[in-house]
Amino acid sequence: MNHDNNPIWVIADQENCKLLPVTPQLVGQARLLADVLATSVEVVLLGEGIDTHTEKIFAAGADRIYVGDHPDLAMYHPEVYTDVIVKLTLEHHPQIMLMGSTSMGRELAPLVAARLETGLTAHCIDLRINQKGILEQKIPAYGGEITIVCPERRPQMATVAQGVFPSPSPEGGRGGEIVSIQGPFLPSDRIQTLELVMEEPDGIPLDTASCVIAGGAGAGDLQGWNQIVELAAILNAGLGCTRPAVDEGWAELDTMIGQSGKMVNPETYLGIGLSGEQQHMVGVTGANVMIAINSDKKSPVFEQVDVGIVDDCRDFVPVLLEKIRKYKEQQTSCQ
Amino acid sequence: MLKIVVCVKAVPDPKLACDLKIDPVTKTLLRCDVPMVLNSLDKHALEAALQIKAENGAYICVLSMGPPEAGSIVKECMALGADKGILLSDPCFGGADAYATAYTLATGVQKIGDVDAVLCGMASSDGATEWVGPEMAVMLGMPVVTRVREIIVGNDESWEVKSALENGYRRMRVRLPALLTVTRDLNAPRALSFSGIIKARKKVITQWRLDDLGVSAETVGIKGSPTIVTEMCAVDNARRVTFLEGTREEKAEQLLQKLIEGGLL
Numbered sequence: 001m002n003h004d005n006n007p008i009w010v011i012a013d014q015e016n017c018k019l020l021p022v023t024p025q026l027v028g029q030a031r032l033l034a035d036v037l038a039t040s041v042e043v044v045l046l047g048e049g050i051d052t053h054t055e056k057i058f059a060a061g062a063d064r065i066y067v068g069d070h071p072d073l074a075m076y077h078p079e080v081y082t083d084v085i086v087k088l089t090l091e092h093h094p095q096i097m098l099m100g101s102t103s104m105g106r107e108l109a110p111l112v113a114a115r116l117e118t119g120l121t122a123h124c125i126d127l128r129i130n131q132k133g134i135l136e137q138k139i140p141a142y143g144g145e146i147t148i149v150c151p152e153r154r155p156q157m158a159t160v161a162q163g164v165f166p167s168p169s170p171e172g173g174r175g176g177e178i179v180s181i182q183g184p185f186l187p188s189d190r191i192q193t194l195e196l197v198m199e200e201p202d203g204i205p206l207d208t209a210s211c212v213i214a215g216g217a218g219a220g221d222l223q224g225w226n227q228i229v230e231l232a233a234i235l236n237a238g239l240g241c242t243r244p245a246v247d248e249g250w251a252e253l254d255t256m257i258g259q260s261g262k263m264v265n266p267e268t269y270l271g272i273g274l275s276g277e278q279q280h281m282v283g284v285t286g287a288n289v290m291i292a293i294n295s296d297k298k299s300p301v302f303e304q305v306d307v308g309i310v311d312d313c314r315d316f317v318p319v320l321l322e323k324i325r326k327y328k329e330q331q332t333s334c335q
Numbered sequence: 336m337l338k339i340v341v342c343v344k345a346v347p348d349p350k351l352a353c354d355l356k357i358d359p360v361t362k363t364l365l366r367c368d369v370p371m372v373l374n375s376l377d378k379h380a381l382e383a384a385l386q387i388k389a390e391n392g393a394y395i396c397v398l399s400m401g402p403p404e405a406g407s408i409v410k411e412c413m414a415l416g417a418d419k420g421i422l423l424s425d426p427c428f429g430g431a432d433a434y435a436t437a438y439t440l441a442t443g444v445q446k447i448g449d450v451d452a453v454l455c456g457m458a459s460s461d462g463a464t465e466w467v468g469p470e471m472a473v474m475l476g477m478p479v480v481t482r483v484r485e486i487i488v489g490n491d492e493s494w495e496v497k498s499a500l501e502n503g504y505r506r507m508r509v510r511l512p513a514l515l516t517v518t519r520d521l522n523a524p525r526a527l528s529f530s531g532i533i534k535a536r537k538k539v540i541t542q543w544r545l546d547d548l549g550v551s552a553e554t555v556g557i558k559g560s561p562t563i564v565t566e567m568c569a570v571d572n573a574r575r576v577t578f579l580e581g582t583r584e585e586k587a588e589q590l591l592q593k594l595i596e597g598g599l600l
């Protein structure tokens with residue numbers, strides 16, 4: 001089958017009736033890809049009471065939206081959502097399907113891909129169309145970047161974290177076609193959601209913090225880690241981490257920065273005891289000032305920052321904390 | 336009795352994995368002799384199975400696909416208390432992407448037969464796609480719950496579990512047979528004991544090759560993979576570093592000034 005003119009799909013992601021920013025970001029990127037392929041961008045939007053989002057999705061570059069607005073779709077259910085998307089895919093044959101690397105997308109994408117017997121690339125940091133009209137999916141690896149393609153099977157599927165692509169500036173007045181998806185949506189009895197519990201995140205949210213501190217394996221132990229926690233608190237900074245800090249149990253997975261974690265966009269970034277591995281560093285974009293503290297002068301992290309401090313962070317951070325405290329005291333006593 | 340399969344992967348030791356680098360000239364991997372260890376999250380999957388076994392009784396079968404060297408991590412799982420260890424190893428299995436890996440493992444689970452639950456880690460430290468568990472579930476026709484951080488009740492018909500969300504969790508009930516992928520919040524894996532190591536010495540690892548699985552070579556490894564890597568390149572990061580010089584005190588003082596200039600204080 002010739003797929004050249006088939007559409008590009010984005011699976012919209014909403015939580016409690018709020019459209020997540022990753023959706024317009026993906027639609028914006030899909031628009032760029034679609035223009036290269038001279039095809040259309042289509043979005044699948046599932047939920048309940050969600051028709052208010054269509055305007056925003058059109059403004060981001062979509063031509064058509066499949067809307068499933070139904071009580072049975074109100075909350076994400078892996079089997080019900082998979083069924084709906086697989087059925088629609090088999091009717092309309094998109095050549096590319098993009099999803100966010102969100103709680104939903106990370107589970108839904110492999111379920112859909114396996115049902116469609118096609119390839120899927122995780123947590124891409126760039127997507128391009130090559131000369132053959134095939135989607136090139138870039139991911140960081142081994143201190144560099146690798147390109148993955150799915151040459152034969154369709155759709156070509158990829159997930160992308162929030163913040164990898166910019167939020168498109170909305171094109172006002174842009175409209176498109178709305179196609180409503182009809183039920184019945186058979187609820188699956190193999191999996192039931194009994195309860196949804198939201199917990200308050202603690203600390204400054206990473207996504208919006210103007211200063212982000214990231215701690216890594218070099219913290220050494222919980223005591224070393226806690227010094228970094230203290231530094232983030234006193235500087236009013238968001239606290240992120242690298243994978244080893246999660247593995248050691250010092251930090252929560254939600255605070256991991258990088259390819260398979262959070263994307264951050266601070267003005268100042270301070271990396272402590274981390275090696276500057278590509279998979280972490282791709283998570284930091286647009287910082288004005290990047291600073292690193294590492295005991296190894298040859299660490300690759302120093303090739304990626306503006307200011308370097310070669311020292312043992314377990315000794316250096318307490319000294320810095322002391323200086324900040326003194327400075328703060330002076331400030332308050334002068335006022 | 337419950338039959339539980341735990342999927343475990345041998346990964347390059349994450350503490351040394353930064354030695355694996357792309358050569359900017361040849362665009363191939365440099366240094367591939369990093370030792371293999373048991374993927375950290377898979378220890379939590381095995382621990383969950385061991386706890387269920389201790390409470391309700393269960394037969395635990397560890398399943399891994401990898402090169403012959405991966406036998407050592409299967410052995411390690413047996414020393415920790417698994418009843419059986421199976422290594423899927425064949426030159427044809429090499430170069431598999433998540434889809435082909437899931438397919439090969441699913442075939443292994445089917446050959447084991449009458450499985451009530453399959454436990455996987457949420458992600459591997461080298462692939463880190465999070466795809467293998469859910470894709471395998473589809474191929475096995477099982478329901479899946481990902482990111483399980485607590486198993487509340489486990490009987491023979493259904494399990495109640497908590498699945499982690501970004502800021503909270505879903506409490507779910509899932510009917511067996513089912514596949515779960517687990518996070519590190521689920522439990523604290525036990526350490527290897529000396530007596531376990533001694534006992535495991537006598538246990539043998541079962542090895543299944545392509546022929547044993549009865550599938551065609553076209554469906555596994557690189558040939559069975561829908562995706563392929565076409566290019567590797569080194570990345571050039573365009574920042575120029577200025578090192579702060581002096582004693583520790585002096586460096587801290589200079590950094591303090593930078594933070595003040597940056598409006599952070």
Ligand SMILES: Cc1cc2nc3c(=O)[nH]c(=O)nc-3n(C[C@H](O)[C@H](O)[C@H](O)COP(=O)(O)OP(=O)(O)OC[C@H]3O[C@@H](n4cnc5c(N)ncnc54)[C@H](O)[C@@H]3O)c2cc1C
Pocket residue numbers: 215216217218219220241242243244245256257258259260261262272273274275276277279280283293294295296299311312313314349350352353460461462463464
């Ligand atoms: C597919 C995939 C996806 C991944 N996604 C992510 C991701 O999203 N986010 C992420 O963070 N990682 C991710 N990783 C892991 C990533 O590759 C690295 O392993 C990780 O970022 C390294 O963390 P680190 O720098 O803290 O540890 P290391 O690489 O071990 O570096 C520790 C550094 O600390 C320094 N140090 C040691 N002791 C001290 C001391 N006392 N004082 C000061 N410095 C010290 C050392 O010189 C070294 O440079 C991913 C991996 C894969 C394969």
Ligand SMILES: Nc1ncnc2c1ncn2[C@@H]1O[C@H](COP(=O)(O)O)[C@@H](O)[C@H]1O
Pocket residue numbers: 342343344345374376377380398399400401433436440454455456457458459460462463464465466467468
């Ligand atoms: N080659 C393999 N052998 C056994 N289990 C695997 C293999 N690859 C992945 N898995 C399982 O799938 C989980 C997720 O891996 P991944 O999809 O690579 O992030 C791992 O934690 C393992 O439980």
